[in-house]
Amino acid sequence: xxxxxxLKSNHIFxxxxxxxxxxxxPRLVLxxxxxxxxxxxxxxxxxxxxxxxxxRNRIKRRLREVYRTxxxxxxxxxxxxxxxxxxxxxxxxxxxxxxxxxxxxQLGITR
Numbered sequence: 001x002x003x004x005x006x007l008k009s010n011h012i013f014x015x016x017x018x019x020x021x022x023x024x025x026p027r028l029v030l031x032x033x034x035x036x037x038x039x040x041x042x043x044x045x046x047x048x049x050x051x052x053x054x055x056r057n058r059i060k061r062r063l064r065e066v067y068r069t070x071x072x073x074x075x076x077x078x079x080x081x082x083x084x085x086x087x088x089x090x091x092x093x094x095x096x097x098x099x100x101x102x103x104x105x106q107l108g109i110t111r
């Protein structure tokens with residue numbers, strides 16, 4: 001992630017959930033909000049309900065890689081949260097990639 005930083009602060013996550021725009025698919029929910037800086041900040045959320053640590057970390061790695069490979073398609077200056085849903089566990093990488101790009105396009109955060 002050349003142009004992005006990780007979101008780690010709980011208060012930023014809560015603010016995005018409360019005041020950000022959102023779009024969803026059966027596998028993912030994408031929240032976004034302007035952050036007022038020159039770069040993007042990415043947060044990934046995977047619930048304990050989706051499986052053990054190995055399964056959750058696999059989903060996080062896949063979503064991080066989807067964002068990293070398509071980072072230049074995203075407009076700068078956004079806080080972005082990707083929240084995985086249960087069908088994301090079995091979804092192939094290509095489906096996750098199309099979901100992320102489609103949701104980002106719906107919210108208008110692509111170039």
